[in-house]
Amino acid sequence: MLDEELKKQLSNKFSSELKGNVKLILFGQDNDCTFCRELEDFTKEVSTLSDKLSHESHPLSSPERAKHGVERAPSLVVYSEENDTSATFCGVPGNHFFRTFIEDIIDASRGSPRISGDLLEKAKSIDFPVKLMVFVSQSCPYCPPAVKAAHDISLANPLVKAEMVDTSLFRQLAQRFMVMGVPRTIINNKSQVAGAQPLSELLSQVLSVNEKP
Template structure:
């Protein structure tokens, strides 16, 4: 039995039929200590079955360390949408509210038409230094997708930005390290923290603090 409802598949088929370009998805799994790897694989396989424009590759992180290193994978399950810098990352199962983040990323990449405000686009084009943005979420958080999508949109425009969604409950060690007590919690370059799905202008100001 699949994880996606029939009406979800119909909607996705309509959206994916509009894709102009192929979208490559890479999933990194592990046989050890990865509770959600199988469910993540099932979700991505069902998505890939809907359209031949979506290509899914699945790797065992331990058996494909060279590929994992290329994509800078540090934990599993890791879903990475392939692009110029392979910088759109989902650590943890992209389910619940975060399913929409994944689908919207796929649509943006497939159409090479990013749903981004002019203010955020102009700012992203000025970013010339490497930057890491971690967005801690839970799949039941309705406000988290906006925080994830803002970071991922930045990464789509600025290839030196790596934006990583992290499912806080799946990775309690990271949640503890970054003092996650509420979500979304955003960590920029390890030195700037904030909580909430901020409007673009405030998000930009926080990034400026980090750099």
């Protein structure tokens, strides 16, 4: 899936920027699943580009899903075992999202996202469980910043689970939350944030959820 030149570039980038170990954990459907196979091949290929990367694969029925807050397949979790933080992609992180995926790997390896100190402290201050779902389409150029903002929070705080949700794969879920346009971020299954908001605004929205009755 990756051409030789890109693999060489990524290998060099990982060699210079990865600090700690990162697991790429795939959760697939228990029955045959085309996108699951595609995502597994992709994940295995990326994991060969650094000795700090490893790959695991589990069926959705695995008890491992609860540990990572995974509810649907295919899901790919970028996981820092040392910090118990993660970033999840429900769908293939291709097209505009490939860069986000690579940035998440590097941030997970570093132990925290590369954001300003005050925003990092604000993300770490969240003291209640948070689930962020960012609905996207693969053709949306405005969606990756929304995904990265959510992932920055989850990579800073183990109480936060954040996932990119590809609306083309999870149409019923998008319909359940009446997603008419993307990106749209759902906070704890109730509050919604439309568009690609700055990280500071998303953090304010997340913190306000715990204040609502």
